[in-house]
Amino acid sequence: VQNEKKFPEGFLWGGATAANQMEGGFHEGNKGISIADVLPGGKERLHVLNQPGFNFEIDKEKYYPNHEGIDFYHRYKEDIALFAEMGFKAFRMSIAWTRIFPNGDESAPNEEGLAFYDRVFDELHKYGIEPVVTISHYEMPVNLVKKYGGWRNRKVITFFERYVNAIFKRYKNKVKYWMTFNEINSGLIMPIMGLGFSIQKEEDRYQPTFQAFHHQFVASSMAVKACHEIIPDSKIGCMILFAPVYAYDCNPENVIYALQEESFFNYFCADVQVRGEYPTFINRYFKEHKIELEIHDGDLELIREHTVDYIGFSYYMSRTEKKEKTEQEKAHGNIIPGVKNPFLKASDWGWEIDPIGLRISLNKLYGRYRVPLFVVENGLGAYDQVEEDGSIHDDYRIDYLREHIKAMREAIADGVDLIGYTSWGCIDLVSASTGEFSKRYGFIYVDKHDDGSGTLERRKKKSFFWYKEVIVTNGEKL
Ligand code: BG6
Numbered sequence: 001v002q003n004e005k006k007f008p009e010g011f012l013w014g015g016a017t018a019a020n021q022m023e024g025g026f027h028e029g030n031k032g033i034s035i036a037d038v039l040p041g042g043k044e045r046l047h048v049l050n051q052p053g054f055n056f057e058i059d060k061e062k063y064y065p066n067h068e069g070i071d072f073y074h075r076y077k078e079d080i081a082l083f084a085e086m087g088f089k090a091f092r093m094s095i096a097w098t099r100i101f102p103n104g105d106e107s108a109p110n111e112e113g114l115a116f117y118d119r120v121f122d123e124l125h126k127y128g129i130e131p132v133v134t135i136s137h138y139e140m141p142v143n144l145v146k147k148y149g150g151w152r153n154r155k156v157i158t159f160f161e162r163y164v165n166a167i168f169k170r171y172k173n174k175v176k177y178w179m180t181f182n183e184i185n186s187g188l189i190m191p192i193m194g195l196g197f198s199i200q201k202e203e204d205r206y207q208p209t210f211q212a213f214h215h216q217f218v219a220s221s222m223a224v225k226a227c228h229e230i231i232p233d234s235k236i237g238c239m240i241l242f243a244p245v246y247a248y249d250c251n252p253e254n255v256i257y258a259l260q261e262e263s264f265f266n267y268f269c270a271d272v273q274v275r276g277e278y279p280t281f282i283n284r285y286f287k288e289h290k291i292e293l294e295i296h297d298g299d300l301e302l303i304r305e306h307t308v309d310y311i312g313f314s315y316y317m318s319r320t321e322k323k324e325k326t327e328q329e330k331a332h333g334n335i336i337p338g339v340k341n342p343f344l345k346a347s348d349w350g351w352e353i354d355p356i357g358l359r360i361s362l363n364k365l366y367g368r369y370r371v372p373l374f375v376v377e378n379g380l381g382a383y384d385q386v387e388e389d390g391s392i393h394d395d396y397r398i399d400y401l402r403e404h405i406k407a408m409r410e411a412i413a414d415g416v417d418l419i420g421y422t423s424w425g426c427i428d429l430v431s432a433s434t435g436e437f438s439k440r441y442g443f444i445y446v447d448k449h450d451d452g453s454g455t456l457e458r459r460k461k462k463s464f465f466w467y468k469e470v471i472v473t474n475g476e477k478l
Contacts, residue, residue: 005413007475012130012419014090015083015426015443016377018137018182020066022429023096025073029112032102033058034139035196041065041435041450049192052200056142063452065430065437070446071456072427076120078458079427082444084127086464087471091129092376092422093120094137094182097163104141104159105148109166117167121174131175132312132376132422134239135164135223137182138432140196150196151187151212154296160219161226168230176234178227179312179376180220183241185269187213189336193432206289214293217272221306228306237310238273239376241335242266244360248322248339257323265336267368274311274369276304310419311365314377315404318344318357335433349381349439355403362411362418372417378404379424381431381439384461392445392461401463402478409475423467427458443467 020036039045040062048054058064072079083091097104099113124131140150148155187194187209195212199205220238227236245262247255263281271279277300286293319338322329329339333350344352358378365373380400384392401423412418425441428448437448443464448454469477 003413003415005409007409007412008419009474010089011474012090012132012177012374012421013471013475014088014092014129014132014420014422015086016092016132016422016424017072017094017426017429018134018139018432019094019096019099020069020137020139020430021425021432022069022072022427024067024069024071026067026069028073029099029116030102030110031096031113032098032104033142034096034098035142035145035192036066036139037064037098038142039064039066039435041430043434043436045435046190046192046433049198054198056146065435065450065452068452070427070429070448073116075456075458077123079444080120080123080127080129082458082460082464083129083426086426086443086468088127088129088426089471090132090177090420090422091124091426092132092134094134094139095167096139097136098139098141100166101141101159101163103143104156104163105143107162109163109170114166114170117171118174121171125174130177132177132179132374132420133171133175134179134182135167136160136180138193145196149208151215152195152197152208154215154294156196157215157219157222161222164223164226165230168227172231176231178223178234178236179239180223180236180273180308181216182239183314184213184216184220184238184273185265186241186335187216188265188268206291210286210291211293213269214295214299217269217303218299220273220308221302224306224308225302235309237312237374238270238308239312239314240266240270242313242315242361242365243317243319243334243336244357244364245338246318246320246341248320253323254321258321261319261321261338266364270311270365270369272303273308274371276307308371310372310374311369312374312376313361313365314424315358315361315375316378316424317352318354318360347380348383349434351381353380353400355400355407357407358404359407359411359414362408362416363414366411366416372419374419375408375421377422377424379441381425381441383438384440384445386445386459390459392459394461394463397441397461397463398466401467405470405475405478
């Protein structure tokens with residue numbers, strides 16, 4: 001059968017966000033404090049967390065951009081109307097765990113939090129937009145971090161189970177697409193965001209990190225099981241950060257190194273969540289780092305029996321690797337620093353731009369797993385300039401997205417089963433890694449700045465009109 005080089009009918013075009021980066025209203029509706037709420041603004045925000053003695057408290061002297069976000073909590077109707085105007089078929093968002101269980105360990109959910117998302121989902125359905133919901137996107141309740149040590153503690157599985165049961169039951173008629181943990185593999189490099197704990201000394205990293213992963217895998221399988229039981233017509237996916245790894249050259253030393261890095265970072269979590277078992281290559285790593293997982297009876301069966309229906313992944317960049325690298329060769333801007341790729345240009349934040357890398361990623365993932373794929377994040381963080389007449393000419397963003405969409409079309413022609421594309425930050429929001437507003441991804445500009453000033457007014461950028469055309473022509477007109 002010849003694969004057609006076009007997007008399938010019903011392709012889920014849309015945009016992606018996360019609660020903590022856009023909602024604001026951090027003290028409203030009985031919401032509890034999450035990890036994102038104790039992250040100050042600024043490029044150093046993630047390093048702050050790893051400083052010895054970080055106390056996960058809000059410091060009155062500091063500015064916390066996530067507290068107000070872009071005020072989606074109050075402006076969701078206006079924002080969803082704009083998404084509908086672009087013709088969105090899907091909107092990826094997350095539920096803030098701390099709206100539903102403010103401290104994470106309560107026995108009953110918070111009605112005000114549940115009611116908020118009812119209103120958001122109803123608004124989306126009013127326009128025929130399908131919600132795609134991430135259950136946990138970098139915003140664990142701080143109480144679970146302080147009292148239990150985050151995911152390293154097995155008790156957190158029970159709290160998570162309570163949380164997912166509450167939301168599956170409540171939204172069973174409103175949400176059909178779910179994802180468990182955002183960029184689950186990012187815990188390998190940033191344990192604080194996904195796993196809920198900081199590591200102060202490198203040598204203390206291994207055992208707690210992988211024990212925490214094991215707990216998340218069990219929790220993820222439990223969520224898949226519950227989702228299928230409570231919402232039989234649902235689809236639930238994993239969500240991984242995927243940056244295909246290239247060997248710097250054909251030196252076999254570099255090729256094997258790139259392969260090992262790829263297996264470890266890109267495939268370890270997906271292998272467990274999609275294939276239902278720990279990959280064999282990880283055993284050697286466990287042995288070399290003296291990691292012994294505490295696995296309870298029934299854990300591995302649960303993982304084997306309840307695998308995900310699709311793979312959601314973020315794609316921003318590729319990664320080039322070399323076994324021995326000098327400081328000068330390193331590509332510091334990338335999320336996971338390899339070496340600079342001489343064939344690629346980088347964004348203003350040093351993220352290397354590689355549309356063909358998306359085609360490569362889609363082929364690698366589909367070849368390995370044979371389950372539907374969903375690109376749930378991709379986009380260009382850039383500085384935007386508002387002209388005197390109020391217009392914003394973000395041609396650089398259009399170019400970036402166009403090339404990535406073309407790459408997806410090629411992958412579809414290669415035979416990949418791709419079900420949707422939600423570009424990241426369809427409306428400007430707080431950057432996760434740097435806490436900036438000035439790193440903008442949106443089709444919709446939000447008047448909000450790094451010093452906290454701004455009216456929060458929304459404006460359509462040039463890319464808004466371009467994306468609308470892309471959607472209405474199902475990706476034909478780029
Ligand atoms: C992904 C995250 O890593 O990249 C998002 O899932 C994040 O939460 C996005 O916002 C872009 O990263 P940044 O740091 O530019 O916001």
